Amino acid sequence: MIFTTLVSVLAIPALVSAQIYGPPPSSGTTTSAAPASAPSAPPDTQGQMNINVAFNGNFVFNPANITAPVGTLVTFWFPGGDIPHSVTQSSFQEPCTYLTANSSAGTGAGFDSGLTNAVQFTINVTDDQRIIWFHCKQILHCGMGMVGSINAPTNGSNTFQAFQAAALQIGSNEVTQTSGGPVTGGVHGIATATPAATGTSGSSSSSSSSSDSSSSSAITNAASMATILLAVAVGFFLV
Numbered sequence: 144m145i146f147t148t149l150v151s152v153l154a155i156p157a158l159v160s161a162q163i164y165g166p167p168p169s170s171g172t173t174t175s176a177a178p179a180s181a182p183s184a185p186p187d188t189q190g191q192m193n194i195n196v197a198f199n200g201n202f203v204f205n206p207a208n209i210t211a212p213v214g215t216l217v218t219f220w221f222p223g224g225d226i227p228h229s230v231t232q233s234s235f236q237e238p239c240t241y242l243t244a245n246s247s248a249g250t251g252a253g254f255d256s257g258l259t260n261a262v263q264f265t266i267n268v269t270d271d272q273r274i275i276w277f278h279c280k281q282i283l284h285c286g287m288g289m290v291g292s293i294n295a296p297t298n299g300s301n302t303f304q305a306f307q308a309a310a311l312q313i314g315s316n317e318v319t320q321t322s323g324g325p326v327t328g329g330v331h332g333i334a335t336a337t338p339a340a341t342g343t344s345g346s347s348s349s350s351s352s353s354s355d356s357s358s359s360s361a362i363t364n365a366a367s368m369a370t371i372l373l374a375v376a377v378g379f380f381l382v
């Protein structure tokens with residue numbers, strides 16, 4: 144009887160997260176960054192560069208700044224686990240804000256993987272004389288320095304280091320961005336496909352798992368993490 148009650152209580156986090164995230168979570172209760180279930184980024188090859196998202200469970204891209212000639216495919220490798228991340232294009236002026244179209248500059252909107260995990264997302268560099276800035280839109284991650292750049296100079300005022308410093312300056316004042324799901328296209332580099340589940344090649348039709356997870360907002364994810372932690376705490380109290 145007590146055992147049954149305990150099991151039901153411990154099942155709550157699984158049910159809650161299943162409702163919010165869509166696909167069922169992997170077994171076991173996870174209260175912190177789960178070990179990556181996706182393979183980490185492979186070594187670069189000719190014309191193909193790879194970046195780890197949330198490398199080793201830390202809120203960073205690795206490498207965070209690369210130099211990539213036109214035509215290079217840059218693939219972002221997202222880990223599994225309970226915390227979705229994103230690769231969202233932004234600008235040097237506003238590191239933690241999605242880059243919207245600018246008609247006076249003649250530029251379109253930025254690329255955005257949407258909040259997701261256990262996927263790959265690929266950008267094709269279309270102009271290596273301009274800088275591609277990006278960040279993770281998960282709540283507070285950008286303000287903690289989860290930003291990156293492609294083709295930023297290594298000296299002067301527009302370095303990756305200056306960009307990351309600007310994001311850290313925003314810190315916890317970061318404005319929460321909702322995830323409307325993935326956006327293809329981009330400026331100076333384009334995503335030709337939405338994120339694809341790890342192990343499969345890019346596809347223009349998004350898989351159900353990536354679109355489900357990326358349609359939840361950052362707030363929903365934070366709230367669900369809080370619920371899970373609370374339910375686990377109640378479970379331990381009963382023991």
Ligand SMILES: *[C@@H]1O[C@H](CO)[C@@H](O)[C@H](O)[C@H]1NC(C)=O
Binds near residue numbers: 245246247
């Ligand atoms: C749009 O582009 C123009 C010209 O490059 C620039 O001066 C302006 O600041 C941009 N607007 C925004 C909102 O970024």
Ligand SMILES: *[C@@H]1O[C@H](CO)[C@@H](O)[C@H](O)[C@H]1NC(C)=O
Binds near residue numbers: 213214216268335
């Ligand atoms: C990347 O974009 C270039 C044009 O900038 C194009 O020639 C090339 O085919 C694209 N590569 C892929 C794999 O789509």
Ligand SMILES: *[C@@H]1O[C@H](CO)[C@@H](O)[C@H](O)[C@H]1NC(C)=O
Binds near residue numbers: 296297298299
């Ligand atoms: C700045 O970097 C450029 C290449 O990005 C290099 O050509 C130039 O020599 C550097 N200048 C200094 C002062 O290091």
Ligand SMILES: *[C@@H]1O[C@H](CO)[C@@H](O)[C@H](O)[C@H]1NC(C)=O
Binds near residue numbers: 208210295296304305
């Ligand atoms: C990345 O940024 C660091 C710090 O600004 C700099 O030392 C390094 O040279 C950069 N690497 C590339 C490939 O731009």
Ligand SMILES: [Cu+2]
Binds near residue numbers: 197229281289
């Ligand atoms: Cu993140």
